[in-house]
Amino acid sequence: MAVPGNNNRMVTITINKNQYLAEEGEIFLLTAIRHNIDIPHLCYEKALEPYGACRLCMVDVVTCGKTEMTPACTIRVHNGLEILTDTPQIIKHRNLLFELYLAEAPKSEVIKEMAAKYGVTKTRFLKKIVHDDPLQGKCILCGLCVRVCEEIMGNSAISFINRGPYTVINTPFYEHNPDCAGCAACARVCPTRAIVCEDIGESRVMHSWSETTVALVTCPECGKSFAPQRLMEKVLTKLEPGLIEKIKNLCPECRRKYFTRKEIHKIPLTDREP
Amino acid sequence: MIIRSQADLESIRKRGLTKIQPNHPRIGIGVSSCGIAVGGMALYHRMQEIIQNNSHDILVVKSGCIGYCKEEPLVSVYIPGKSQILLHKVSIDDAERIISLACKGDIPQDLALCRIPDWDHITGNLVYGDGFESVPDYGEIPFFSHQKKVILRDCGLINPEDIDEYIGIGGYFAAFKALTSIPPDTIIEEVKKSGLRGRGGAGFPAGLKWEITKKAPGSEKFIVCNADEGDPGAYMNRNEMESDPHMLLEGMLIGAYGMDVHEGLIYIRAEYPLAIKRLTLALDQARAYGLLGKNILNSGFDFDIQIATGAGAFVCGESTALVASIEGKTGRPRLRPPRLTEKGVFGRPTDLNNVETWCNVPVIIGKGAAWYSAIGTKGNTGTKVFSLVGKVDNVGMVEVPLGTSLQTIIYDIGNGGALGKGVKAVQTGGPSGGCIPQRLFDTPVDFENLNKVGTMMGSGGLVVMDEDTNMVDIARYFINFASSESCGKCVPCREGLKHMLLILNRIIAGKGTQNDIKLLQELSDTVQKTSLCGLGQTAPNPVLTTLKYFIEEYDQLITPEGR
Amino acid sequence: MDEKSLDEIIAQYASPSGRILGILREIQIQERHVPMDTLKLLSEKIEIPLSQLYSLVTFYSFFSLQRVGEHLITVCMGTPCHVKGAVKNLKVLQECLGISGESQDGKYLQTTPDNKFTVEIARCFGACSMAPVLQVDGDLYGYVIPEKIPEILEKYGWKR
Numbered sequence: 001m002a003v004p005g006n007n008n009r010m011v012t013i014t015i016n017k018n019q020y021l022a023e024e025g026e027i028f029l030l031t032a033i034r035h036n037i038d039i040p041h042l043c044y045e046k047a048l049e050p051y052g053a054c055r056l057c058m059v060d061v062v063t064c065g066k067t068e069m070t071p072a073c074t075i076r077v078h079n080g081l082e083i084l085t086d087t088p089q090i091i092k093h094r095n096l097l098f099e100l101y102l103a104e105a106p107k108s109e110v111i112k113e114m115a116a117k118y119g120v121t122k123t124r125f126l127k128k129i130v131h132d133d134p135l136q137g138k139c140i141l142c143g144l145c146v147r148v149c150e151e152i153m154g155n156s157a158i159s160f161i162n163r164g165p166y167t168v169i170n171t172p173f174y175e176h177n178p179d180c181a182g183c184a185a186c187a188r189v190c191p192t193r194a195i196v197c198e199d200i201g202e203s204r205v206m207h208s209w210s211e212t213t214v215a216l217v218t219c220p221e222c223g224k225s226f227a228p229q230r231l232m233e234k235v236l237t238k239l240e241p242g243l244i245e246k247i248k249n250l251c252p253e254c255r256r257k258y259f260t261r262k263e264i265h266k267i268p269l270t271d272r273e274p
Numbered sequence: 275m276i277i278r279s280q281a282d283l284e285s286i287r288k289r290g291l292t293k294i295q296p297n298h299p300r301i302g303i304g305v306s307s308c309g310i311a312v313g314g315m316a317l318y319h320r321m322q323e324i325i326q327n328n329s330h331d332i333l334v335v336k337s338g339c340i341g342y343c344k345e346e347p348l349v350s351v352y353i354p355g356k357s358q359i360l361l362h363k364v365s366i367d368d369a370e371r372i373i374s375l376a377c378k379g380d381i382p383q384d385l386a387l388c389r390i391p392d393w394d395h396i397t398g399n400l401v402y403g404d405g406f407e408s409v410p411d412y413g414e415i416p417f418f419s420h421q422k423k424v425i426l427r428d429c430g431l432i433n434p435e436d437i438d439e440y441i442g443i444g445g446y447f448a449a450f451k452a453l454t455s456i457p458p459d460t461i462i463e464e465v466k467k468s469g470l471r472g473r474g475g476a477g478f479p480a481g482l483k484w485e486i487t488k489k490a491p492g493s494e495k496f497i498v499c500n501a502d503e504g505d506p507g508a509y510m511n512r513n514e515m516e517s518d519p520h521m522l523l524e525g526m527l528i529g530a531y532g533m534d535v536h537e538g539l540i541y542i543r544a545e546y547p548l549a550i551k552r553l554t555l556a557l558d559q560a561r562a563y564g565l566l567g568k569n570i571l572n573s574g575f576d577f578d579i580q581i582a583t584g585a586g587a588f589v590c591g592e593s594t595a596l597v598a599s600i601e602g603k604t605g606r607p608r609l610r611p612p613r614l615t616e617k618g619v620f621g622r623p624t625d626l627n628n629v630e631t632w633c634n635v636p637v638i639i640g641k642g643a644a645w646y647s648a649i650g651t652k653g654n655t656g657t658k659v660f661s662l663v664g665k666v667d668n669v670g671m672v673e674v675p676l677g678t679s680l681q682t683i684i685y686d687i688g689n690g691g692a693l694g695k696g697v698k699a700v701q702t703g704g705p706s707g708g709c710i711p712q713r714l715f716d717t718p719v720d721f722e723n724l725n726k727v728g729t730m731m732g733s734g735g736l737v738v739m740d741e742d743t744n745m746v747d748i749a750r751y752f753i754n755f756a757s758s759e760s761c762g763k764c765v766p767c768r769e770g771l772k773h774m775l776l777i778l779n780r781i782i783a784g785k786g787t788q789n790d791i792k793l794l795q796e797l798s799d800t801v802q803k804t805s806l807c808g809l810g811q812t813a814p815n816p817v818l819t820t821l822k823y824f825i826e827e828y829d830q831l832i833t834p835e836g837r
Numbered sequence: 838m839d840e841k842s843l844d845e846i847i848a849q850y851a852s853p854s855g856r857i858l859g860i861l862r863e864i865q866i867q868e869r870h871v872p873m874d875t876l877k878l879l880s881e882k883i884e885i886p887l888s889q890l891y892s893l894v895t896f897y898s899f900f901s902l903q904r905v906g907e908h909l910i911t912v913c914m915g916t917p918c919h920v921k922g923a924v925k926n927l928k929v930l931q932e933c934l935g936i937s938g939e940s941q942d943g944k945y946l947q948t949t950p951d952n953k954f955t956v957e958i959a960r961c962f963g964a965c966s967m968a969p970v971l972q973v974d975g976d977l978y979g980y981v982i983p984e985k986i987p988e989i990l991e992k993y994g995w996k997r
Contacts (some may be wrong), residue, residue: 052609053764055804069803074609089803096800100769124793125773143763156886160604161764161895163587165772166943167762173873178888232913308964311977343966425950509963539854544862544899545962547975585862585897588960602885604896617855657867663917670966684879701916737916737963751919755960758943761896812948 107137138194145186181212182228187237276564290442302337338517340430341671355404397444449639461532467643474628489621505704510736525632703732706812707820767810915961
């Protein structure tokens, strides 16, 4: 896979009849963003494989005069690529998709703002109402949380449950899941800020995930609880054992101080400030 | 016994023939799933009991289904030297009479449907003999006379649980010829020349797909048979597997050899337990003869087939979802490219073909591409099996050359509406297809012409609707189906279909407005254009075609206030 | 399900193709549902995260989390069955057995309070020539009309 910035060949592409230089092999959505061409999207994340589920980034690929609607996150840049991002057809379908999102996640401010930006301020569809929705009526099932948890963190604490219009995301059997490391990557990656979690005392509670609770490490120096234990263990295994013992419980600030002291001692006195 | 030479195969063929045409009477009972449900299996056991108790010199065997479902249970009676007779609507009370007459070289005339003096199995021709002239000839029965049996060549005539009978009528001879004397690339060339197109619905040229798979980098590849026949109203594949499982295995063996692939999979839906049972048995029998496994037919070629079972999800008929399901994941389709031929089962290049596509292969190789492509029309060669069901008089399994008109299928073969009612429309292609009104019945059934009228071939279900059928209810039925079977990955399919269903419910409840019809149209368009996979992209077809051809039925449901 | 039985099932599925769904199917058939404890044990044994197994069980119609009653009635909802009266048959069944027509998670599966009968729907059995059809414990009944339903149920110990 070609990675931008890795001296890939520059090629010429056409977006909305204007020509641009772009790196061969790059995902077109990223190219477009870099050139300030606005394409709405919800399910794309650089660190993950393109998923193509939100359907908002659909653009027209022009080949031999014919157009084909394709998600921008799945198109790879190549020489002569021609794209139209704002044809009446694209706008029409995109607007209807926004209406569907407004009905599916009626509580999401992000969706409301995004839709409004494209001129869609209300929906003709019946709004979904879920009582005590752990995702606050904001989830649009883009799957980023599930994918981050599985593909990046390697935990798979949550997954899609049921199928079709009944699909939801949660822990198995809707109960506390020990597989959760409490990293909260899911909450960070969520485009609609639907996932609720909170640090309470020495634990982190993933409210959205059936109140899954993980223990936090408390810093012996300052007494602050700062990171999930399991996550710390995972990070620390990558360091030399002697060092781990010394720093394993320190919070990031105290750890920084420790390393600073250590580094200072390494430097010969003569090199220090005169 | 392991088959190593032509002589080995010939000796089994002879043995098989003596099972089909023994020198004493042979009675075959149609016991595919539907035959069993109307008493076929009970009849089989009863007959076995009678012949054992009386030590009659009569062979009673299971057979598959010849397709005339309306007349089931069907029983075939062969008296040595005479025409084979098909008996219809046989009840368990007839068992004794059939046997005692057979002992005397006779048949119950009142139960006789037709006689078969000889039969072209394509892989071989069987002459039964004359006699029973008062019984109509097979060719005189309208249900049969307009059909051309290529895929269903053996169905209902041989015992699907006995490989010897399949070899007896010339089965596995095409595989033998292929593996021992045809270079693999020539096999692919021949399939390309035959014009065979995928019978799962999309109609992609099979030979081309084979070639792409073969050229894909990597040495470990898969061939997969898609037996996840999910379209409601379609049961061709079930019948093909239940009635003639070796035809599928032979097709896969030839294909594997052509593509140089050594692992085969049959992905079959959980709803077909009998097909699973018969395929499992067929695989064991094929292995015992060395037709699967190492060094098949002493050719040096290794190949085996495994069965993977589905667990009830229509979307798993979609190729990438099917692969996910085999891998033990939820059947959520992924983006294409990469295509399966590049990245399929466990990331390895995979060729996926429908049951019926594979079933065509032995005859293409056995009789040649020229013979095959003479059937059907240019660009749509060969035959297609349809399940003719719903409100049609002659319900059953029908095989016709591609290009045959709906008129011929529904009226000449199907004898029009059931109970003398007028036919209003026919629904093809399952939830992905559309409803074609009676005035368009001169449409030739092929991939392109069905697309032109807004529907598609699909796997081959033809559901006939009569004057009592409400077309808006049919549209709602299909949207409900598609919505319940949506995987839920992309928003147009997950949410769009749900709202289409809500709107249709509103219209049917008499609370709809003209705006609802407009919104339905708008949603259909967006779901079709923006869905991720074929399920969503085609799901609006039943709505779009009913809006196009039966708009008055929608209008009738809109109250004056709604206009 | 005890550990030994589970181990036996797992051992039957050596090849990776179709393995996980195969194991789950076996569990469903033997236990008449997929029990929570079994799923957790399976997750440990085959080293697949529990969430992914749970996702499978809720995705595919063949599996159920609630135990299926003594007799399983499957009503075919294929198109030919639909145009020939399957909806009415299902209603009559619901009335006879006193069960609801509701579904919480998209799967229709209702069991009588005495745990004697469970009714589910199927997309299509492919027995279209005998539409409308239904299946009781694997036995297929064709050409079913509402009047015939009590008769069928009585065979399985239902009383009017």
